[in-house]
Amino acid sequence: xxxxxDFTDFDPDDADEDDADSGAGPETVDATTDGATGETGGSDxxxxxxxxxxxxxxxxxxxxxxxxxxxxxxxxxxxxxDGDETELRAYVTVRxxxxxxxxxxxLVPYPDGERLFCRITALxxxxxxxxxxxxxxxxxxxxxxxxxxxxxxKFVATLEPVAVLYRDESEARxxxxxxxxxxxxxxxxxxxxxxxxxxxxxxxxxxDTGEIKTGLKIPDDGVFLGHLAVGxxxxxxxxxxxxxxxRLNDDYSDGDPLVFRHTLVAGGTGSGKTHTxxxxxxxxxxxxxxxxxxxxxRDVPPCLVMFDPQDEYAxxxxxxxxxxxxxxxxxxxxxxxxxxxxxxVAFVPRVAGASYANSDHRAEQVEFTVPFSMVYDxxxxxxxxxxxxxxxxxxxxxLDRFRREAGADGTYEGFTSFLDxxxxxxxxxxxxxxxxxxxxxxxxxxxxxxGVFDQDARPITDQVHEFVRSGGVSVVPTYHINDSRATxxxxxxxxxxxxxxxxxxxxxxxRIEETPLILGLDEAHNFLAEADSVQGEQVIGxxxxxxxxxRKERLGLFLITQDPQDIAEPVFKQIxxxxxxxxxxEDAISAVNIPANxxxxxxxxxxGQMVVYSPDNSDPVELVGLSNCLTNHE
Numbered sequence: 089x090x091x092x093x094d095f096t097d098f099d100p101d102d103a104d105e106d107d108a109d110s111g112a113g114p115e116t117v118d119a120t121t122d123g124a125t126g127e128t129g130g131s132d133x134x135x136x137x138x139x140x141x142x143x144x145x146x147x148x149x150x151x152x153x154x155x156x157x158x159x160x161x162x163x164x165x166x167x168x169x170d171g172d173e174t175e176l177r178a179y180v181t182v183r184x185x186x187x188x189x190x191x192x193x194x195l196v197p198y199p200d201g202e203r204l205f206c207r208i209t210a211l212x213x214x215x216x217x218x219x220x221x222x223x224x225x226x227x228x229x230x231x232x233x234x235x236x237x238x239x240x241x242k243f244v245a246t247l248e249p250v251a252v253l254y255r256d257e258s259e260a261r262x263x264x265x266x267x268x269x270x271x272x273x274x275x276x277x278x279x280x281x282x283x284x285x286x287x288x289x290x291x292x293x294x295x296d297t298g299e300i301k302t303g304l305k306i307p308d309d310g311v312f313l314g315h316l317a318v319g320x321x322x323x324x325x326x327x328x329x330x331x332x333x334x335r336l337n338d339d340y341s342d343g344d345p346l347v348f349r350h351t352l353v354a355g356g357t358g359s360g361k362t363h364t365x366x367x368x369x370x371x372x373x374x375x376x377x378x379x380x381x382x383x384x385x386r387d388v389p390p391c392l393v394m395f396d397p398q399d400e401y402a403x404x405x406x407x408x409x410x411x412x413x414x415x416x417x418x419x420x421x422x423x424x425x426x427x428x429x430x431x432x433v434a435f436v437p438r439v440a441g442a443s444y445a446n447s448d449h450r451a452e453q454v455e456f457t458v459p460f461s462m463v464y465d466x467x468x469x470x471x472x473x474x475x476x477x478x479x480x481x482x483x484x485x486x487l488d489r490f491r492r493e494a495g496a497d498g499t500y501e502g503f504t505s506f507l508d509x510x511x512x513x514x515x516x517x518x519x520x521x522x523x524x525x526x527x528x529x530x531x532x533x534x535x536x537x538x539g540v541f542d543q544d545a546r547p548i549t550d551q552v553h554e555f556v557r558s559g560g561v562s563v564v565p566t567y568h569i570n571d572s573r574a575t576x577x578x579x580x581x582x583x584x585x586x587x588x589x590x591x592x593x594x595x596x597x598x599r600i601e602e603t604p605l606i607l608g609l610d611e612a613h614n615f616l617a618e619a620d621s622v623q624g625e626q627v628i629g630x631x632x633x634x635x636x637x638x639r640k641e642r643l644g645l646f647l648i649t650q651d652p653q654d655i656a657e658p659v660f661k662q663i664x665x666x667x668x669x670x671x672x673x674e675d676a677i678s679a680v681n682i683p684a685n686x687x688x689x690x691x692x693x694x695x696g697q698m699v700v701y702s703p704d705n706s707d708p709v710e711l712v713g714l715s716n717c718l719t720n721h722e
Contacts (some may be wrong), residue, residue: 095591114237155292156184158603159196159285160244176247185243191318191710194247196285203253204285205294205303206276209685210246213238247291249281250707251303276302297327305311305706310335311347311371311701312424313667314711316364320697322712333422334711336665336702338377345379345646346665346705347372347390347606350438350635354652354680360670360695361718362400362670365610365648369394370404370718372606373561374425379604389559390642393586394608395579399567401431401608405432405451405719410497415716426718431560432551434604437569439580440539444568448722451563457543460580462502464491466584469577470534480622482522483530488512500541507531542576548582552597556586556605579615580627583607587634591639604642607634612647613654628656635662653679665702669693683708 102567157180159165162327166175178196178710180188190211195334196204217240220226255274276298282658294300300316300323301308316323316332336346353368355361370394372379378387394401406428411419418600419426432451436444437458444453463469467484475483486651490498490506507530508511522530548555586607589600609615616631617624631645638644647663648657653675662678668680670693677690690699696713700706 097201098452114231144593154241155290156188156194157181157245158291159287159291159292161287162260163227163516165175165284165287167281171248174249176245176249176285177298177722178245179297180243180245182238182243188243188245189319193250193300193318193323194245194290194301195253195294195353196291198283198285201255202283203284203299204281205250205299206247207250207251209244209248212244212246214242214244216240216242216538217333235502251278251305252283253299253302269365277436278302279304296333297325298324304709306332306709307335307337307342310338310705311368312422313368314696314698314713317697317710317712320694320712329418329422329486333424334700334706334709337705340380343704344639346702347646347702348379350638350641350645350650350662351647351665351667352612352655352660352663352680353646353648353667354671354676355651355668356673356676357695358668358669358695359671360405360713361650361669362398362610362649363696363721364667364698364713365608365646366401366404366721367714368667369401369606369608370429373404373429373559377425381604382643384398388602388604390604390644391556391558391605392561392606392608393556393582394561394566395583395610396563397567397611397614399446399448399565399577400685401610402432402434402446402449402451402565403720403722404429404561404563408717408720411718419718424718426712428719431557431600432563433554433560434563434565435551435555436565437572438543438545439569439573439574439578440543442569442574444565446565449613450564451721454551454554455545456548456555457545458541458578459547459549460498460503460541461496462549462581463487463500463541464496465588466581466626468623469581469584470537471621471623475530475533475622475623479526479533481527482526482536486524486530500537504535504538507534509526535571537577539571539578547594548585552585553599556597556599556603558603574651579609583609583615584630587630587643590643591633591637600636601641604644606646608646608648610648610682613648613651616647616656616659617654618656624656628658632658635659638662650676652676655679664704665700668699669697670695684706686710 148337157178160177160179163177164175166173169176178194188208188211190208192208194206194208196206198204215221219240220472221240228584241343254433256277257274271525294303300306306316313334314386315338321332325332337343340343351368353361353365372390373392378389380386382386396402411426425604425647433451434446434453436449436453436455438455467480467487471480471483486507487503490503493506494502513524513527516527517524564579566578569575569578586600586605589595591603595601616628619703634643635645642698647655650671654662666680666682668682668690670681671677671690677687680701682699686701689710696715698713699708700711701708
């Protein structure tokens with residue numbers, strides 16, 4: 089047989105006949121006769137069964153397999169402060185190999201009861217025996233088999249230590265008042281990895297909710313974002329419900345609530361960004377969610393002010409008709425707030441040439457206008473064309489002078505008439521106060537806002553009491569405004585009103601100061617981009633200061649964007665919780681600054697899958713959001 093193809097012509101029956109003819113067959117030995125002595129039975133004359141065969145022996149293994157495999161020290165076993173020098177691997181048994189995935193969480197016990205909580209970071213096959221399987225014979229044989237024989241290969245998982253889990257016995261022996269408590273296990277806690285496990289220690293999958301939450305430092309209570317997942321599949325446990333809920337810390341026991349340390353939701357078109365944002369914001373408006381104000385004298389529900397360029401968030405008012413009774417029961421069981429928020433009002437900016445008409449929600453609609461008087465404290469509102477520093481100083485001086493002449497009720501029309509006075513231009517140039525070229529530049533850039541200020545509606549400054557309501561949602565839709573400059577002016581005017589009052593030592597509107605406030609900004613990159621003008625510098629500076637003081641003033645920024653790379657770095661650095669959905673742009677993925685192992689997953693995530701990076705809340709994790717929106721979402 090000079091070629092492997094000869095095996096196809098081989099007939100074992102023909103071979104047996106040839107052997108019989110030649111007398112070359114194997115020697116036949118009676119099964120009941122000892123080949124050496126000719127005696128029947130065993131050499132010791134022991135018992136045998138009724139058929140004359142050998143006594144049967146039970147070879148079933150004692151006990152049962154526990155776990156997916158064992159710690160292997162074949163290539164070294166090392167725990168190091170330097171993660172690159174850590175060497176921790178586990179041999180996975182054949183029957184468990186199909187279920188093992190990168191990212192799964194495992195537990196390795198120590199002899200004293202502590203456990204090493206770790207994560208699979210790599211999987212590999214290695215040869216069990218010294219053999220070459222890259223040959224024609226091996227390949228052809230494998231191609232003719234129905235299954236794959238893994239017995240000749242080792243399957244090895246590389247593990248990344250996350251934490252050591254242990255029981256704090258001190259908490260088990262004393263009650264909350266310091267007296268002895270009933271005997272019980274200590275509280276499960278975690279610490280940094282400081283021990284190496286023993287070789288051949290069984291490794292099992294982490295399936296206990298408490299162990300997984302402790303290992304990843306996930307709070308038991310707080311604002312629900314989604315369910316823990318690995319590779320897009322929810323992590324399952326033996327508990328009821330079997331999923332593991334991920335929550336953001338929302339009390340003061342472990343630092344400030346993360347809502348006041350700011351959140352960013354980043355995702356591309358079709359990633360489920362708005363769906364995810366609505367579900368998260370709905371949790372902040374849960375009936376029992378309150379925050380202390382006035383030095384802790386009382387607890388107050390927060391107010392959500394949402395700037396909405398796509399006219400979607402007023403739907404927070406309405407229930408989702410697709411949520412059935414069984415799904416509601418599941419939500420209630422997990423403590424997830426759902427259903428429309430009755431106290432949702434759409435505050436519609438009145439802008440010349442724009443009309444708002446929406447049938448996608450049933451929220452109350454209230455019109456308002458931006459009074460020109462707001463520009464006195466925020467000159468940059470009419471510097472959107474990009475004044476330089478010298479021109480901005482001139483604008484500030486002109487506004488101050490106009491205010492002295494026209495009073496606090498001065499209008500935009502009155503200001504433009506004020507700038508049209510040639511005698512004023514000449515006076516300022518002759519006195520050296522404002523050069524005539526600078527005056528002309530300010531005048532040109534201050535024009536074009538006539539459709540924004542002082543329209544036929546009630547000023548927003550007269551509606552602050554209705555605009556900021558504890559437990560309420562105020563949505564500011566801007567989809568109906570076609571002029572981008574007008575949109576930017578409206579959004580920044582209202583946002584600056586809220587931020588300024590929160591930061592002021594002498595606020596004009598106590599309602600804003602005394603109400604916990606969540607400031608939501610969709611398409612945030614359009615308003616908080618890197619500064620390229622005086623206006624940009626003022627906006628970024630104001631929001632950066634607001635972000636820094638947010639914890640103290642009960643002000644939380646909730647930013648939503650598909651272009652996180654365009655948000656100014658000073659603001660971005662104040663964000664504590666980042667929720668990342670599918671992003672296809674490399675610059676956007678790099679900008680969100682999540683760990684590399686999760687960053688690689690972002691372009692491949694399906695709708696509703698997300699990565700959460702919140703260092704003060706938990707380890708970085710992958711989540712799957714709810715399939716249904718908790719309020720109406722069309």
